[in-house]
Amino acid sequence: MELQDKQRTTVDYYPHGERLVYDVVQMNEKSNQWKSVKPGESGRVLFHRFDEGTFLPNLLERDYATLLEPVHFAMQQGWISQGLRNPAPPIHQKTQLKIGLY
Numbered sequence: 895m896e897l898q899d900k901q902r903t904t905v906d907y908y909p910h911g912e913r914l915v916y917d918v919v920q921m922n923e924k925s926n927q928w929k930s931v932k933p934g935e936s937g938r939v940l941f942h943r944f945d946e947g948t949f950l951p952n953l954l955e956r957d958y959a960t961l962l963e964p965v966h967f968a969m970q971q972g973w974i975s976q977g978l979r980n981p982a983p984p985i986h987q988k989t990q991l992k993i994g995l996y
Contacts (some may be wrong), residue, residue: 898977906962907979915975918961919954928954933963939981959983 909916915942919928931937939957943950962977 904979906979908974915943916978933961936960
């Protein structure tokens, strides 16, 4: 969710509360393993969903984004987790997709 209404050139998403946790990872295609990137770096979106009736860990998306640190303004509003900047499908798929989440 966007937190501030201001002119910007990027789209930043932050999950509210502790139910949804984003991570961004780099994949090792040979071993099919991933490692988390540092804030400011880009990679594939990985998320975890923690609801009372649903536990969905390590959901690796096809989309790529830049990992964002929690920001002070967001933390004051209850948005305590890391965020995503400009989530989008892989470059080679952008022209093939007819619909999407973003």
